[in-house]
Amino acid sequence: IIGITVTKAENFPAWYQEVVLKGEMVEYYQEISGFFVLRPLSMHIWNVIRKWFQERIELMGVEETSFPMFLSSKSLEKEKDHVEGFAPELAWVTKAGEKDLEVPVAIRPTSEAVMYPYYSKWIRSHRDLPLRLNQWNSVVRWEAKQTTPFLRTREFLWQEGHTAHLTEELAGKEVLEILELYAGVYEQLLAVPVVRGRKTENEKFAGGYYTTTVEGYIPSNGRGIQGATSHCLGQNFSKMFDITVEDPANKGSHIHVWQNSWGLSTRVIGVMIMVHGDDKGLVLPPRIAKTQTVLIPVGINKNTTPEDRKKHEEQLDGIRDTLRKAGVRSESDWREGYTPAWKFNDWELRGVPLRIEFGPKDAAKEVVSWARRDTGEKGTIPIAEVATKVPELLETIQQDMYNKAEKSFREHRLQITKWEDVLPALDNKNVVLIPFCGDGKCEDRIKELTTREDTQPDVPESQKLPSMGMKSLCIPFEQPEGVVAGETECLSPECQRKAQFWTMFGRSY
Numbered sequence: 001i002i003g004i005t006v007t008k009a010e011n012f013p014a015w016y017q018e019v020v021l022k023g024e025m026v027e028y029y030q031e032i033s034g035f036f037v038l039r040p041l042s043m044h045i046w047n048v049i050r051k052w053f054q055e056r057i058e059l060m061g062v063e064e065t066s067f068p069m070f071l072s073s074k075s076l077e078k079e080k081d082h083v084e085g086f087a088p089e090l091a092w093v094t095k096a097g098e099k100d101l102e103v104p105v106a107i108r109p110t111s112e113a114v115m116y117p118y119y120s121k122w123i124r125s126h127r128d129l130p131l132r133l134n135q136w137n138s139v140v141r142w143e144a145k146q147t148t149p150f151l152r153t154r155e156f157l158w159q160e161g162h163t164a165h166l167t168e169e170l171a172g173k174e175v176l177e178i179l180e181l182y183a184g185v186y187e188q189l190l191a192v193p194v195v196r197g198r199k200t201e202n203e204k205f206a207g208g209y210y211t212t213t214v215e216g217y218i219p220s221n222g223r224g225i226q227g228a229t230s231h232c233l234g235q236n237f238s239k240m241f242d243i244t245v246e247d248p249a250n251k252g253s254h255i256h257v258w259q260n261s262w263g264l265s266t267r268v269i270g271v272m273i274m275v276h277g278d279d280k281g282l283v284l285p286p287r288i289a290k291t292q293t294v295l296i297p298v299g300i301n302k303n304t305t306p307e308d309r310k311k312h313e314e315q316l317d318g319i320r321d322t323l324r325k326a327g328v329r330s331e332s333d334w335r336e337g338y339t340p341a342w343k344f345n346d347w348e349l350r351g352v353p354l355r356i357e358f359g360p361k362d363a364a365k366e367v368v369s370w371a372r373r374d375t376g377e378k379g380t381i382p383i384a385e386v387a388t389k390v391p392e393l394l395e396t397i398q399q400d401m402y403n404k405a406e407k408s409f410r411e412h413r414l415q416i417t418k419w420e421d422v423l424p425a426l427d428n429k430n431v432v433l434i435p436f437c438g439d440g441k442c443e444d445r446i447k448e449l450t451t452r453e454d455t456q457p458d459v460p461e462s463q464k465l466p467s468m469g470m471k472s473l474c475i476p477f478e479q480p481e482g483v484v485a486g487e488t489e490c491l492s493p494e495c496q497r498k499a500q501f502w503t504m505f506g507r508s509y
């Protein structure tokens, strides 16, 4: 069968793997585990995202750059304190041909150590600020954990923006502007809602000052997932890499510049697939779908005369061309030897948002028959109106997909004020908003206290409730009423501190 052989509900990880493979999004790279091939369908999505994001950061004055993919242990030394936690993930080149390299070089897992020695060289005066560079590239992190397409891979495509500013305020303004663009990638292109917020001390980037994030939600297992991050690095890296300018307000003295770094990766594609996919395969939001509409001839069979078939083909391809002229990415499927039903399944598997069926009966009524991929709803449109009605229908699909996911996330984001309500909420596929003190140790205990002890011996593996404890996802910028900082108790039963804010917690990727 070409279809998906396992349902999303019965075995989500197995479903996901089948969908990305049979939907022709990726191929496993058999030679080395943890690496994947991105096929045209996913590259199209990445390129739509890249074009959308690139256009907007250019308007902000961000310029493009390309730095070497290798970094020396010397420059790694400079950020040793926070890198040591990541050291196991570094991939090293030790030989060229038969010869050992004098000094092994690491493949970039991210490019701070590659770029910042040059920031130090280029940034002399405050007139050199703000310096704003972004690169589109791939990085390597030799993950020890189980890898999975898009979500956790040993190499991934991303963009990494690295900027330098004169003041904390200027840096902070940009952190939020970029975060809003990340939210836009999710909400406007991928039809995925995200919560914007700040990471707690435990979850922020250790080398930074503070981390802002967009957090997603996966309805199938109720887990949170980090979508993209925009960090203010403060002056941490400028002190490590000696990036200073003369203080314009105080001649003779020097300021360490304030830096940001921000990244969004191909993980976003995995999030979109998990949120929208169904038991027939991918369900793609029209704005990012490589093929938005597929036209499939029906009612043609061995009794159809050659001239009728020819006439029908011209008419159907004429409608396809009209749609293309209207900016709709359209294909017609004249493959011989396959039934319309087989073709319907094949295109559903690849998530094409709108199918158009066209047969002699439709031609006689001068209509096309359509079927939506997201809801299965069907209808007809007069041929004369396809150029306006089909784009409108695609926009409706995009909006409906977003609204459905937004409702699901909103309904599974529960404000909890009694500790005993936390585990049941998690076990009902919710993330929770709790009054939290912000302390790292307290957060560690919350994770332990919510880790399920019993192994559910009589439950099949794929149906077991997850046992992992809940992590903090973010401190939402949008704080509900109810927590009065310094008055409300932190929700953890073992914590006597006062809560500072509502914090979103959940089992997560």
Ligand SMILES: O=C(C[C@H]1NCCC[C@H]1O)Cn1cnc2c(c1=O)CCCC2
Pocket (backbone or CB within 6 Å): 083, 086, 087, 089, 090, 109, 110, 111, 141, 159, 160, 161, 205, 229, 231, 261, 262, 263
């Ligand atoms: O990469 C970042 C910070 C920053 N890098 C640039 C883009 C934004 C943001 O991700 C954090 N980080 C994550 N993972 C790793 C490292 C690391 O610095 C360094 C060693 C290997 C693994």
Ligand SMILES: [Mg+2]
Pocket (backbone or CB within 6 Å): 141
């Ligand atoms: Mg990591």
